[in-house]
Amino acid sequence: MTATHSCSDAASRAGSASVKPSLAVIGSGIAGLSAAWLLKQKYDVTLIESHDKVGMGVFSVDYQSAGVDNRIDIPLRVFCDGYYPNLLALYRHIGVEIEAGDHAGVFFDHRGKEVLHYGNVALGRYRFSLPKLKSLFSWRAWRLMLAFRRFNRLAQQALLTDEQLRQKTLQQFLQQQQIDGEFTEQLLLPVLAVTCTCDYHSILNYPADVILAYLTCGVWQFGIIHARNGVDDIVPRLTQGIQVQTGQTVQSVRSCGEQLQLTLADGQQQRFDQVVIACQAQQAAAMLDGFDQQQAWLRQVPFETSTMMVHTDSGFLPQQGKGCSAVSYCLPPQGRQRPQVSVDLTKAIPRYRQQGTVFQTWHPTFEPGAGQLLAKVAFTRPLVTLESRAAMQQLRQQQQQQCDNRLWFCGSYLADKVPLLDAAVDSSVAVAEALGVEIPWQAAGH
Incomplete structure (x- = not known):
C-alpha cells in the first residue's frame, strides 16, 4: 500500500x-x-x-556438519580489546557473550613456500604471538619478526612525537623511516589488505597515524575476540x-x-x-x-569492493592445508595488489570445532570444487x-x-x-x- x-x-x-x-x-x-x-x-x-x-x-548461512547445526556470520566479525572500546561496552551492556578466538597465522609466498608461521601463547588475559617450530629455524622468518619489532617501536614513537604525522600517508612514513621492503610486502601490507579489505596502493594512501594507531593498539598482545x-x-x-x-x-x-x-x-x-x-x-x-x-x-x-567466499575446499591452502593455521595468507605474485586469505573457522572460532573444516576466503583467486561453495558475497568498504x-x-x-x-x-x-x-x-x-x-x-x- x-x-x-x-x-x-x-x-x-x-x-x-x-x-x-x-x-x-x-x-x-x-x-x-x-x-x-x-x-x-x-x-x-x-x-x-x-x-x-x-x-x-543478511548474509549469514546455515552450516550442517558432523551432526551439528551452526550459523556462519558473513563476514566473520572479530575484534580486540585495544581498538574497540565502544563496541565492547555496547555488547557487554546488552548482555552479548564474548569469547576469545585463535588468531595464529601463516604466510606463504605465491609458490606455496612458507614465509612465516606464528602461534599464540596465553598468559592470563594476554596472548603473545611467537614463531612456530619451522619458523624458529628460518632466518627469513626471524628477519621479518625483527623488522616488525623495529616498525612497532618506530610507530609508537611517531604517534607520541611526530607533530606532522597526521599530514603523512603510510607510504611517506615507511619511506621516511626506511622500513624494510620485504617486511612491508610480505607481512605489513597483506595483513592490512585483509583488515581494510582493499588493495595495497589504498593502504599506502591511508593517513599514517590511522594505521599506526591500529597496529599499536594491542591486538598482538590481547588477540582476537568475538561474540560467542x-x-x-x-x-x-x-x-x-x-x-x-x-x-x-x-x-x-x-x-x-x-x-x-x-x-x-x-x-x-x-x-x-x-x-x-x-x-x-x-x-x-x-x-x-x-x-x-x-x-x-x-x-x-572513496571505497573498494572485495569478494569473500564460504566454502569447504582445502585446495585454497598450499599443500592441501598441511602446516596451515587459523589464518593462512597466500601472498600474491609481483604486480598483484591483494593476498588470498583463508580463515579456517574450525580452528579460529570455538563453536565450529566439532564440525568439518569450513573456510572464509577473502580475495579468492579461483572457484571452489563442485558442491563445496556455501556462499559468495561482494562487500563494499570505505577507505580513508x-x-x-x-x-x-x-x-x-x-x-x-x-x-x-x-x-x-x-x-x-x-x-x-x-x-x-x-x-x-x-x-x-x-x-x-x-x-x-x-x-x-x-x-x-x-
Whole structure:
C-alpha cells in the first residue's frame, strides 16, 4: 500500500502517533543498529533496511556438519580489546557473550613456500604471538619478526612525537623511516589488505597515524575476540523496542516543512522529525535531495569492493592445508595488489570445532570444487585518505555545531579510525550525544 502526504499536514502529524518525536534510521549494519538502540531512549525509532533481513545478519548461512547445526556470520566479525572500546561496552551492556578466538597465522609466498608461521601463547588475559617450530629455524622468518619489532617501536614513537604525522600517508612514513621492503610486502601490507579489505596502493594512501594507531593498539598482545553466538544473538537485542521495516529502499531524503520526507522505491512517502542515515557514504550521497554541502563531503569518501567466499575446499591452502593455521595468507605474485586469505573457522572460532573444516576466503583467486561453495558475497568498504578525513571532519563539525540539525550521518567512514566495527559505533555515539541522549555505559562508568 502506498501512502502519500503533503507538506501542509506535517505539523498536525508531528508527535501525533506517540509522545516521543519520530526518528528514522536508514541502514541496519552495526552503525544503524547501535544508533537506533541508543536513540530509542528519546525517540520513536523506525529502522529501515533495503534487504529482507536486518543488515548484520543478511548474509549469514546455515552450516550442517558432523551432526551439528551452526550459523556462519558473513563476514566473520572479530575484534580486540585495544581498538574497540565502544563496541565492547555496547555488547557487554546488552548482555552479548564474548569469547576469545585463535588468531595464529601463516604466510606463504605465491609458490606455496612458507614465509612465516606464528602461534599464540596465553598468559592470563594476554596472548603473545611467537614463531612456530619451522619458523624458529628460518632466518627469513626471524628477519621479518625483527623488522616488525623495529616498525612497532618506530610507530609508537611517531604517534607520541611526530607533530606532522597526521599530514603523512603510510607510504611517506615507511619511506621516511626506511622500513624494510620485504617486511612491508610480505607481512605489513597483506595483513592490512585483509583488515581494510582493499588493495595495497589504498593502504599506502591511508593517513599514517590511522594505521599506526591500529597496529599499536594491542591486538598482538590481547588477540582476537568475538561474540560467542554471532549476529543472531546481537540483532534481536539491538532491535528490541524498535519498529523495523525491511525490504524498503530509500530513494530520496528532503526537507518537508518541520520534518524530513523519505521517498521509498515503491513511491511510498514517510516523514520524520529526525533522520539518521547509517548506510555507506556513497549510498547516503545518492539519496540526498537539497543537501548539497553534505552530499559534496560524502562524495569525498572513496571505497573498494572485495569478494569473500564460504566454502569447504582445502585446495585454497598450499599443500592441501598441511602446516596451515587459523589464518593462512597466500601472498600474491609481483604486480598483484591483494593476498588470498583463508580463515579456517574450525580452528579460529570455538563453536565450529566439532564440525568439518569450513573456510572464509577473502580475495579468492579461483572457484571452489563442485558442491563445496556455501556462499559468495561482494562487500563494499570505505577507505580513508587525507582528503576524505578532512571532508569527514567538516561533516562532523557541522553535525556538532548546528543546533537546528534534523539530518544526521553515522557509519564507520565517519570516525577518524580504520573503518571497522568500533568506528561505526563511535559515529552512532556521536550522533546520540549531539541529540542529548545519555550513553548508558558511560553513565555506568565503563
